[in-house]
Amino acid sequence: MKFPAAAISLAISSLIFAVASAQLHFRLRETTTSSYLTKEEHWMNQTIDHFSPYDRREFLQRYYEYLDEFRSPDGPIFLKICGESVCSGISNDYIGVLAKKFGAAVVSLEHRYYGKSYPFGSFSTENLRYLSSKQALFDLALFRQYYQESLNAKLNKSTDNPWFVFGISYAGAMSAWFRLKFPHLTCGSLASSGVVLAVYNFTKFDEQVGESAGPECKAVLQEITSLVEQRLESNQKELKKLFNAPMVEKHVYPFLLIGLIPIKRRRLLVFSGRCSSDSGTFSYSYQMMATYSKKAGEDLVEAYAKYVKEYYIDYIGVDVDTYDQQQLKKDKISSSSSSARLWWFQVCTEVAYFQVAPANDSIRSSKLDTRQVYIYYVPTAKRLPFLLIYHLDLCKKVFGDDLPGPDVNATNLYYGGKDIAVPAYIIKCHNCGHGSDMRGCPQSRLVPKGDAKNCSSPDAVNKVRQNIITYIDQWLSECQFSGVSAM
Secondary structure, three states: OOOOOOEEEEEOOOOOOOOOOOOOOOOOOOOOHHHEEEOOOEEEEEEOOOOOOOOOOEEEEEEEEEOOOOOOOOOOEEEEEOOOOOOOOEEOOHHHHHHHHHOOEEEEEOOOOOOOOOOOOOOOOHHHHHOOHHHHHHHHHHHHHHHHHHHHHHHOOOOOOOEEEEEEOHHHHHHHHHHHHOHHHOOEEEEEOOOOOOEEEOOHHHHHHHHHHOHHHHHHHHHHHHHHHHHHHHOHHHHHHHOOOOOOOOOOHHHHHHHOHHHHOOOOOEEOOEEEEOOEEEEOOOOOOHHHHHHOOOOHHHHHHHHHHHHHHHHHOOOHHHHOHHHHOOOOOOOOOHHHHHHHHHHHHHHEEEOOOOOOOOOOOOOOOOOOOEEEOOHHHOOOOEEEOOOHHHHHHHHOOOOOOOOHHHHHHHHOHHHOOOOOEEEEOOOOOOOHHHHOOOOOOOOHHHOOOOOOOHHHHHHHHHHHHHHHHHHHHHHHHHOOOOO
16 A cells, blocks of 8 residues: 655745754753653664765764653554754653654654764864765664664564654754655655755745845835944954953954844734744733834843843754854854854855845845855954955865855755655644744744644644644554565
8 A cells, every 4th residue: 555645844935935044053951850751862773974885984873762641562653753943852842742642652852963972073064975865864774773673672563663853953854864765664754844945045034034024124124134244344343242242353254144033033023022923922921122122222242142042042942053164163062052153164064054044134244145255344453354254265264265155956866855755745834933843833842742732723723733642643554554674
């Protein structure tokens, strides 16, 4: 029996432009162990280079398993892909609900190089040559084989369990690509906000922010960007201090990114002291942002800085240092700051996702282009003009002049881009938020069991989740009937 559509994609506005920030990678601050189904570590030996017929070197790769809901011995196995950050456990989000519904075991493999799953003793550019989505997909395939064989031995059985793969954002793309490249190893996949299309000049990101903001708020956001640029020229030192970024001295453009963090994550859309967009709704205790602050006659840059510090730096845990090229150049392994360097390497070699300003009516600064040079005179600095260069130039300065830059054409040719050859049901959820079908709304901490009550469109999110359950139920049923064999 042939499988029906074997990948679900929850798109914010469209599958192609579901957002994954190429520059901003943060970790949610951990508060209680209830945020995780499990944090117990397990390890497997993983091949460093899956594409060499001679290289058989290995490294230890970390994974997690959650068996509390498992309907032994034949229940399904849900593989939750960890993406471009430290994987500290299996999050207690909507996958816990799905595990209970289907009697599934949940396993999660940490992405190679991230967290504790690194092959070498440093993250030098030379040592990063095995960091790619292609290598990571083979990691998942071998992990699937390893775990299934271990389970069979433990339960004294010989047949495979049905597997289903999950991922959000870049991990969502990995989920879709895994189904594409290894269709015999999974009954289906869910690609939540999966960014399957590598994009060089990602102007659609900014356009979506403006559309979601609405005309009034968009105008205020554009004014804030202009004011930040002006203060950056006239009094750079004081502006950096205002944003708690006094040490970002070498290069001023990462600081400009810090000022634009909320714009990049689609969160600065305010009405009557509430921030609402397709990223959901966040209630401010200080009610001092965008249109509210504008109408109150407050200093927009100071209100903006307050928001950035209290929400993105203190609440979410953004590391300001990761916006400085000097920090990104450091190849020493550090769980707190290495993820940014690792993701930039993937950005600079495979997928780009360079978020740049559209030609007209932009919210973000046009000074952060893929490759442009701007000269700024800082009267108070009493020093020579400096160059404001970004994206491709960052790639070369951080990883070396020999790095040619991301080959997005090759990436899209390999995976199919927006024309990925996997039958799929695309479920659109307007005003739902990035990955909100699996983890609730991203403006709040991870809510146990993925409760959608804090979303701006809880009914829409719940409707998507009902569709997800329907499709998974159908695909698992057919997959069990067909019988997926081991590798």
